[in-house]
Amino acid sequence: MSCFHLENVSYRYEKRPVLQGIDLRLEPGEILGLFGHNGAGKTTTIKLILGLMQPDGGALSVLGGQAGDPQITRHLGYLPENVMFYPQLTGREILSHFARLKGASVRQVPALLERVGLGDAMEARTKTYSKGMRQRLGLAQALLGQPKLLMLDEPTVGLDPVATADLYRLLRDLRDMGTGIVLCSHVLPGVEPYIDRAAILTDGALQAVGDLAALRRQANMPVTLFLDPVRSTAALEAVIDQGARGQGLLTRADNGRLRVEIKAGDKMAMLEAVLGSGEVADISIHQPSLEDIYVHFIGTGGLAHRGGSQ
Numbered sequence: 001m002s003c004f005h006l007e008n009v010s011y012r013y014e015k016r017p018v019l020q021g022i023d024l025r026l027e028p029g030e031i032l033g034l035f036g037h038n039g040a041g042k043t044t045t046i047k048l049i050l051g052l053m054q055p056d057g058g059a060l061s062v063l064g065g066q067a068g069d070p071q072i073t074r075h076l077g078y079l080p081e082n083v084m085f086y087p088q089l090t091g092r093e094i095l096s097h098f099a100r101l102k103g104a105s106v107r108q109v110p111a112l113l114e115r116v117g118l119g120d121a122m123e124a125r126t127k128t129y130s131k132g133m134r135q136r137l138g139l140a141q142a143l144l145g146q147p148k149l150l151m152l153d154e155p156t157v158g159l160d161p162v163a164t165a166d167l168y169r170l171l172r173d174l175r176d177m178g179t180g181i182v183l184c185s186h187v188l189p190g191v192e193p194y195i196d197r198a199a200i201l202t203d204g205a206l207q208a209v210g211d212l213a214a215l216r217r218q219a220n221m222p223v224t225l226f227l228d229p230v231r232s233t234a235a236l237e238a239v240i241d242q243g244a245r246g247q248g249l250l251t252r253a254d255n256g257r258l259r260v261e262i263k264a265g266d267k268m269a270m271l272e273a274v275l276g277s278g279e280v281a282d283i284s285i286h287q288p289s290l291e292d293i294y295v296h297f298i299g300t301g302g303l304a305h306r307g308g309s310q
């Protein structure tokens, strides 16, 4: 049973379409990164899955049932982008309150607070919490009742690098125990090793979905080779020109190294030609990163998207 399945889903606020033809599925034990610029439609997608709104078109199922059904909702965990808590209550009191609202056992509260690193602060009022501590409390709230589907909106905002790494480790553990996780963000650096698949959303439409290898294929971006010559960059360049067989590669000498951009499918043939020549002392290969791919799909309109159409 999928954690959720959106088929050709669309949604409009008043008359303005904000999601169009969204096909997206999440399986248990998988972390999906949902990436997009401000206003791309990430939060709207999550709200539909939570059942807070109904799609205007298409079909949506959540944990095999209907979004918004209380029997389904109790198995969902959600960390909103901006978490606010009653300042006069302690972390333990707040989490206990949310546990009662969710119909989850209050007995799990201390262990959950320990798990998110708030064990020592659980009896302190949240007005004394730092932003990162409030974010951790929000995460504990999302983890109440061992959700089968966990959705996190910008979960690393306010976390320092150590806390961010802790969060990703925790998400991995949950994933390994079978939880389906959606991680919404526009902060891409560092997230790549922790997600199984990424979905890239712009202006309410999915541009690409898949694991990193699939996204690289879809983006069809060049691979960059950095080559250190044995004798001279000119001699090495001649080898590359020959290996390229007139394909006109983008080659640039940089600090005594050659930088070559080549289609992914031509990479191995070029490497063989270069290695066989005896002209290369060292090679490093740069594959497009998730960030490169994101920028590719967001396109040159990336800056124009900042702030969305809000």
Ligand SMILES: Nc1ncnc2c1ncn2[C@@H]1O[C@H](COP(=O)(O)OP(=O)(O)OP(=O)(O)O)[C@@H](O)[C@H]1O
Binding pocket: 013, 014, 018, 036, 037, 038, 039, 040, 041, 042, 043, 044, 045, 081, 186, 308, 309, 310
């Ligand atoms: N309540 C609302 N009424 C009208 N339009 C809305 C409402 N909420 C969101 N929108 C619009 O819907 C579009 C998608 O918004 P959404 O919040 O889903 O984007 P997002 O990808 O989560 O953005 P961000 O990264 O800034 O949180 C935006 O253009 C936004 O202005």
